[in-house]
Amino acid sequence: MQKNIIDELAELAIGARMKRLYESLSRDVMKIYADHHLNFETKYFTLFYLISKRGEIGIMDIAEELSLSHPGVINLAKELEKKGYIESFKPPGDNRKRSLRLSKKGLKALPEFELVWNKIYKTNKLLFAKQQHHLLKALEETEALLEKESYYKRFKKVNP
Amino acid sequence: MQKNIIDELAELAIGARMKRLYESLSRDVMKIYADHHLNFETKYFTLFYLISKRGEIGIMDIAEELSLSHPGVINLAKELEKKGYIESFKPPGDNRKRSLRLSKKGLKALPEFELVWNKIYKTNKLLFAKQQHHLLKALEETEALLEKESYYKRFKKVNP
DNA sequence: TATTTTTACGTAAGTAAATACGTAACTACT
DNA sequence: AGTAGTTACGTATTTACTTACGTAAAAATA
Numbered sequence: 001m002q003k004n005i006i007d008e009l010a011e012l013a014i015g016a017r018m019k020r021l022y023e024s025l026s027r028d029v030m031k032i033y034a035d036h037h038l039n040f041e042t043k044y045f046t047l048f049y050l051i052s053k054r055g056e057i058g059i060m061d062i063a064e065e066l067s068l069s070h071p072g073v074i075n076l077a078k079e080l081e082k083k084g085y086i087e088s089f090k091p092p093g094d095n096r097k098r099s100l101r102l103s104k105k106g107l108k109a110l111p112e113f114e115l116v117w118n119k120i121y122k123t124n125k126l127l128f129a130k131q132q133h134h135l136l137k138a139l140e141e142t143e144a145l146l147e148k149e150s151y152y153k154r155f156k157k158v159n160p
Numbered sequence: 161m162q163k164n165i166i167d168e169l170a171e172l173a174i175g176a177r178m179k180r181l182y183e184s185l186s187r188d189v190m191k192i193y194a195d196h197h198l199n200f201e202t203k204y205f206t207l208f209y210l211i212s213k214r215g216e217i218g219i220m221d222i223a224e225e226l227s228l229s230h231p232g233v234i235n236l237a238k239e240l241e242k243k244g245y246i247e248s249f250k251p252p253g254d255n256r257k258r259s260l261r262l263s264k265k266g267l268k269a270l271p272e273f274e275l276v277w278n279k280i281y282k283t284n285k286l287l288f289a290k291q292q293h294h295l296l297k298a299l300e301e302t303e304a305l306l307e308k309e310s311y312y313k314r315f316k317k318v319n320p
Numbered sequence: 321t322a323t324t325t326t327t328a329c330g331t332a333a334g335t336a337a338a339t340a341c342g343t344a345a346c347t348a349c350t
Numbered sequence: 351a352g353t354a355g356t357t358a359c360g361t362a363t364t365t366a367c368t369t370a371c372g373t374a375a376a377a378a379t380a
Contacts, residue, residue, distance in 0.1 A: 011284040133298035
């Protein structure tokens with residue numbers, strides 16, 4: 001319960017705190033996948049979920065949506081393909097492109113994943129419900145403000 | 161302004177969102193250091209600050225405080241030492257230990273750093289003041305709750 | 321005091337990403 | 351149709367860490 005320096009730093013080390021919290025959540029979610037006998041890691045979630053929602057989608061579109069570099073997407077996709085959850089194909093009309101979709105195994109496993117995601121969703125809802133300051137809403141607000149005017153610009157305005 | 165899948169995912173991709181926000185802030189803060197002609201990166205902040213506060217501190221104690229692995233600390237320290245801001249020495253009494261402290265250059269630069277940190281602090285204060293849901297307080301609350309009972313345990317309780 | 325265990329540190333190897341760079345295909349323009 | 355610019359993707363390299371492992375010093379214990 002003792003505060004360490006990052007807690008004390010508060011406004012200055014907010015990045016470090018988010019990272020710390022993210023990593024702790026990530027580890028626990030991984031345990032949850034393992035408990036459900038799903039050969040899956042937290043880092044795959046957004047990609048797998050996105051593909052499941054879109055049916056099929058190209059590499060660059062994924063990179064855009066997930067704010068990842070395209071080599072990052074290629075690597076994640078390679079791993080998910082190796083695990084057998086997705087497959088790639090050449091969409092007609094553009095020979096540069098490669099698109100991803102769920103494989104048979106992925107489609108079959110999807111309901112199981114959805115069950116887990118549902119449970120995670122419920123857990124989070126309850127966790128946040130108890131809080132005065134809602135982490136998700138705070139994130140949303142901060143993102144929205146920074147989209148209107150970047151942190152850098154705000155900094156310059158505050159410190160001319 | 162259009163929502164992408166990570167925004168829609170809300171409670172499920174909260175980790176990804178924190179990461180995204182962290183990276184965007186990190187980039188802007190780096191620009192700020194550059195504008196102030198400080199040869200410094202965001203990632204060094206917690207280490208440099210910690211050393212400046214403690215005067216001197218050993219590798220393992222740093223790792224503990226910053227929630228980093230000790231090889232991580234060694235690497236960061238190596239870089240900060242190369243930049244000339246810190247130096248290491250053998251503290252008396254324990255021959256296994258190596259401790260870090262600010263170098264002359266580090267001590268000399270400290271007021272400049274403190275000026276920048278002060279400006280960042282002000283910027284953050286103003287940014288958060290505008291918000292209904294305070295990101296920092298939300299982080300604090302979440303961390304406190306998860307310290308009482310881990311996310312994993314909460315998950316199991318919610319989904320028996 | 322001798323032995324075992326723990327602690328502090330360093331190095332090596334692995335991982336999850338990014339950036340940099342190159343090629344081929346498509347688009348726009350002449 | 352030919353050229354210039356852009357886009358989509360892949361590979362190579364770099365970065366910022368981590369975990370795994372080894373060694374020496376200190377502490378605990380027999």
